[in-house]
Structures are given as C-alpha cells and as structure tokens.
Amino acid sequence: MKLFDELKWRGLIKDTAGDDLEEKINNGGMTFYIGTDPTADSMHIGHYTSFLISKRLAKGGHHPILLIGGATGRIGDPRPTSEREMKSIEEIEHNIKGLTKQAEDIFGFEVVNNYDWSKDINFINFLRDYGKFFSLNYMLDKDIIKRRLETGITYTEFSYMIMQALDFLHLYETKNCTMQVAGSDQWGNITAGIDLIRKKTGKDVYAFTMPLITNKDGTKISKSEGKTIWLDKNKTSSYELYQYFINTDDSMCEDYLKVFTFLSPEEIIKIMEKHNAEPHLRIAQKILAEEVITDLHGKEEYKKALETSEILFNGEIRKLDPSDIEKVFNNVDNYEIGNELNVVDMLVDNGICSSKREAREFLTTGSITINGDKITDLDFNITKDFAINGKYVVVRRGKKKYYLVKFK
Secondary structure, three states: OOHHHHHHHOOOOOOEEOOOHHHHHHHOOOEEEEEEOOOOOOOEHHHHHHHHHHHHHHHOOOEEEEEEOOOHHHOOOOOOOOOOOOOOHHHHHHHHHHHHHHHHHHHOOEEEEOHHHHOOOOHHHHHHHOHHHOOHHHHHOOHHHHHHOOOOOOHHHHOHHHHHHHHHHHHHHHHOEEEEEEEHHHHHHHHHHHHHHHHHHOOOOEEEEEOOOEOOOOOEOOEEOOEEOEOOOOOOOHHHHHHHHHOOOHHHHHHHHHHHOOOOHHHHHHHHHHHHHOHHHOHHHHHHHHHHHHHHHOHHHHHHHHHHHHHHHOOOHHHOOHHHHHHHOOOOEEEEEOOOEEHHHHHHHOOOOOOHHHHHHHHHOOOEEEOOEEOOOOOOEEOOOOOEOOOEEEEEEOOOEEEEEEEO
C-alpha cells in the first residue's frame, strides 16, 4: 500500500491542497512543517496523533520541521467561543524550552521558533509586506472568524491568521518547505499561508489536515475525565498512560490502533479479529497501550507500567517502590494530614466520603482498602508506622477510585 493510501486508510487525511499531492507524498523528498503554540511545557496525547503523521511521512522519505510558536503563542490562536487567556512572556519561554526538548527527545525533528523571524518585523512593514495581501472579506469568510463575529473578536486574534501564513512563507523561502500538516481546525490558517505564498512568489505549495481524534463521547482525546493526558512521563506517568489506553472503549480500538501505532494494516486486521472474538480479554487495548508507551517512553517504562497495573489489580500496594508512588497517583486527588488520624475522620476530612455515616457504611461493607489492606474496623487509626515509607497512604474506594493521602 502506497503512503498516501495508507494515510487515508488510517483516517488521517481530511482536507487537501495541491492537485498532485498524492503523487508528491508517495514519491518522498518534501520538506514539510507542523506547528504547535507553547500553551504548556509538554505536548499532550492529542498532539501525538499529529506528530505520528510526521513520523510516517519521515519514514516515507520526507523531512519534518516542528515549528514552536514563540510569536503566535504570544497572541493566541482564536478559540471558537472566546478569547484565549494571554500568557506571560516568562511562561511562554519556559514552555518553549520544554516543548523543544520533548520534540527532539521523542520525535527527533528539526525544531524552529517563529519568534526568531517575527520579532524584528515592525508594524509598518507587517502591513506593507503581508497585510496588503489579505482582503477583509477573505479573512471574514474563514470559519473560525465567522463563529466569533457574534461574540466579538479582537484585532490581535484577527491577526493570527496572517502571522501563521507568514510562517509558511518564511519556511518556504528559507528551507524550501512546500507542505504544511495540521489538525482540521487549522485549515483556514493553512489556506491563508498557501494563498500568501502564491501571491508573493507565484508558486503553489501543498497541505493536508487530519480529522481531530476524539473519545467515544466526542470530546477531544487530549483529556480523560477532565484531566490532560501529557506526553511528559513526569506529568502523566506511564502507568496512567497504560490505564488510559487499557480502558479504551471497544468501539474505538480499531481507529486508535490505526492512528496511534505503526502496526501494518494486515496486523491491525488480525488483532481486531482476535479482539472481536474474545473482547473480554482486551487484546486490542493491551497492544495499543504497549505500542504507545514503548514509542513514547521506551520498553522498560512499558514493562514498569504493566507491573504497576498488576500490583494495583491484585491490591498489593506495598510492593510499589515508594519513589514511584507519587508518579503512579499523580492525577488522583491528593491530600495531606499532619498526625495520626482515625480512619473515619480521615475519609471525611479529606472528602473521600461525604459524611461519617457514608464512611462507616463503606468501611463495614468492605469497600475501603488502605495500602492494600481491606479496613473494616471503625476504630482503626492511620499512623506513620502504617504508612508506606512513613509517608504514603493509598486509599481505594470501591474497585477503581484511588486517593493519595500523605503525612506532612
């Protein structure tokens, strides 16, 4: 299967620009870019799908460039509903460093920062050299602008499109970058860049977008239960990543295997045949988790995530390395206590149970385990001697809900 056909089979192509784009992608040799603004110091799982496209193109003989928006991040991409909160320059610079290191470590791409070529453009030259190529009617016709007209949009946000178009032109002129790749929400900005290059140079360039990947409920895949799934293992541990994918709904497994892994179409078809025959074994979810974690963090991190999952499944909390506990329970509710505390008071004071009556009910029905031990004694006291390493108290309520309580 040729590269373009494989990208389509994986559901990774939505909008396209360039009559011979398919031939260009199949032949290799193009320099292309994909961009992200420094809204955080780590990329999240939603970015990962986009950057995997770049790795696929790189395997097909193309040269990827990752653009970090040190300039565009200073003004913010217009959101569909409201203006994005302006971040401080210090936070943006911190985020740029984190993203640059992550891109180089995980993906090995060439990284550029659009602040480097934008910072010296004065306002008059911006209007003369770039603004004059954009008619107001053209900009108002873009979908993201249309959606904001009723609620209002600032001139700063309105200018974002021109700044992103400027990026494509600069990379075309300095690095012979002839293609841009992005999520489908960036199509308006991408076509603005294509038009600017055509008007300034008379040349045609290429682009394609991928559909935004979602959870079963239609929400962006970057979040789970309202919490962001980061690529940085210090922000989202490999164990948390494992849990995210092992709990993938059966209906999403095939799509996720296509977009998140480098498994061949033949391999994915066989995996889904086995999975559909015995869905309770979660064959597809396990392979998905292994492929993603291994690609992002390495084989040892995957093995560690699997081992941690088995420890927690068996309730053997004390087998966890104390140094890993805060990473494993990074995204659960965390609480601190100062001294020895009765178990009922601990559950209520920290919001694990809503009342003493509920706490007693959970305890007497065996629904509370602490550090792997089922606690039913209402007079049980939580002490530092009972805590793991004299500090950690891992509470499980029911089958899956975890809390981490730490002695100060």
